[in-house]
Amino acid sequence: MRVFKYMMVDFLKVKKKLFIFLILVPAFGAWMGMGKGNTEVSFVFALSYCMFAGIIMAGLPYQYEKAEENGFLYMLPGKTQEQVFGHFLFGFACMLMGYLLGILCGGIGFLLRPQESFFSMGELSGFSDFIHVSFLLLGAGLLVVTVQDLLCTIFQFESVQVMNLMRILPGFLFFFGGMIFMEGGADRGMEALTFLYRHSAMFFLACVLIFLVVAYIGGRIATGRE
Amino acid sequence: MDLLEVRGLSKRYKGFSLEDISFSIPPGFIMGYIGQNGAGKTTTLNAITHLTRADRGEVFLDGRSFYEDPAGYRGESGSVGDGFHFPVDMTQGDIKKILKSFYPRFDGQQYETYMEKWDLPKKMKLKKYSRGMKVKLMFAAALSKDTKLLILDEATNGLDPVVRREILGLLQDYIADGRKSVLFSTHIMEDLQNIADYIFFIDQGKKILFDTKDELVDNFLLVKGGLENLQPELERVLIGIERKEYGFLALYDTRREGILPAGLTVEKPSIDEIVVHIIDAKTKSF
Numbered sequence: 001m002r003v004f005k006y007m008m009v010d011f012l013k014v015k016k017k018l019f020i021f022l023i024l025v026p027a028f029g030a031w032m033g034m035g036k037g038n039t040e041v042s043f044v045f046a047l048s049y050c051m052f053a054g055i056i057m058a059g060l061p062y063q064y065e066k067a068e069e070n071g072f073l074y075m076l077p078g079k080t081q082e083q084v085f086g087h088f089l090f091g092f093a094c095m096l097m098g099y100l101l102g103i104l105c106g107g108i109g110f111l112l113r114p115q116e117s118f119f120s121m122g123e124l125s126g127f128s129d130f131i132h133v134s135f136l137l138l139g140a141g142l143l144v145v146t147v148q149d150l151l152c153t154i155f156q157f158e159s160v161q162v163m164n165l166m167r168i169l170p171g172f173l174f175f176f177g178g179m180i181f182m183e184g185g186a187d188r189g190m191e192a193l194t195f196l197y198r199h200s201a202m203f204f205l206a207c208v209l210i211f212l213v214v215a216y217i218g219g220r221i222a223t224g225r226e
Numbered sequence: 227m228d229l230l231e232v233r234g235l236s237k238r239y240k241g242f243s244l245e246d247i248s249f250s251i252p253p254g255f256i257m258g259y260i261g262q263n264g265a266g267k268t269t270t271l272n273a274i275t276h277l278t279r280a281d282r283g284e285v286f287l288d289g290r291s292f293y294e295d296p297a298g299y300r301g302e303s304g305s306v307g308d309g310f311h312f313p314v315d316m317t318q319g320d321i322k323k324i325l326k327s328f329y330p331r332f333d334g335q336q337y338e339t340y341m342e343k344w345d346l347p348k349k350m351k352l353k354k355y356s357r358g359m360k361v362k363l364m365f366a367a368a369l370s371k372d373t374k375l376l377i378l379d380e381a382t383n384g385l386d387p388v389v390r391r392e393i394l395g396l397l398q399d400y401i402a403d404g405r406k407s408v409l410f411s412t413h414i415m416e417d418l419q420n421i422a423d424y425i426f427f428i429d430q431g432k433k434i435l436f437d438t439k440d441e442l443v444d445n446f447l448l449v450k451g452g453l454e455n456l457q458p459e460l461e462r463v464l465i466g467i468e469r470k471e472y473g474f475l476a477l478y479d480t481r482r483e484g485i486l487p488a489g490l491t492v493e494k495p496s497i498d499e500i501v502v503h504i505i506d507a508k509t510k511s512f
Contacts, residue, residue: 077301
């Protein structure tokens, strides 16, 4: 399917940065996983950091789509809708890679510096609760990538400054917003978190559905410009 | 059926408008699309390839419009432009992988032959390629794709004469089977003099001439004479008169009624001379 071919084009475009992503990011993520300050959520910090890096990676192909390079992509025999969906899939793949790296890094960090509790946040603690929370993060990360890709598709041919903002802002909001939430401790937003926790599977499925719908909308927007 | 049909193509920008451009190219021929810088050549080609959306008009490639089948339309044409449109962090090997996956009839062997022939490094990032190397890579990619229409936008700029001649030979090989065509936009008339079958001359967004090259050359004469021969009646029928110390040089349209006076020298003009004198006449008429 051509959508996957366009996704492959994005991987080839950023392959040098991908190498850095797979080596440097996990190293720093493992360091974060070793715990600093509030050690009981350090695993989550490592996870969200790696996902943040994945979200930044997801925006990179748009950086390389300068006016001249559009000739190459737009001349490939495929529909613009497929090209856009390929970008969205690439974003999803990067975010997923970030998630898996984060799990790995958090685990390595925890093993290198074992803490009393694997995970504790308010009433939630232990491995099983961590899995639920990590799925919530996965869903939230997917939403962020979806929004980022839609913004990049809409503003694709705007100025470099606008595009850079669209590529970077969602990821920063995800990571630093999440850190503020975590550092806030048990009281801040626990009601919302508990609700989402109880419906984590549905939340994740809803995020996947939103991803698919928004990818379709992004494709229609891009096609409408032709 | 013509391979490429362009009908009433129009596009407006601030300070420039492309107006009502129509032409067609039958399969097996090369059309030269000529004009000065800023005449509208690239705008036309971008509208044909749908890099730009035209305000009005239609384009059909092998009987299909872009909107009927975008993937098929894009697959049937190859393009080489003045700019370099490959992602610069890739290598030529990456380009081959992508083209192979998107084009079922992509000839990888042919691509490799061009790489070796033109000595294009395999592992070097494209951003380190020289201008000449970039153009060769674009041609290698375009010629290996088995497309029906090749669109060249100032593609031979910056190439040394040896490679340029080689490329022009490859273009003639490309159309040799009678099923493919080339649309070649350039302001290097010498290239077209040798290989073009049709000439479309555009200036300030409007069509000036469209004819076969042979008809075009037959329809004009290059007239030379002494300044004393340049009477008002003669001036009225000449195009783009160039006055020099030793005499004058001008173009004459043989389709006009009347005969040139005696004492003048006439010869067949080159395409370059036709274009220069017509542009000169338009400039002086403002």
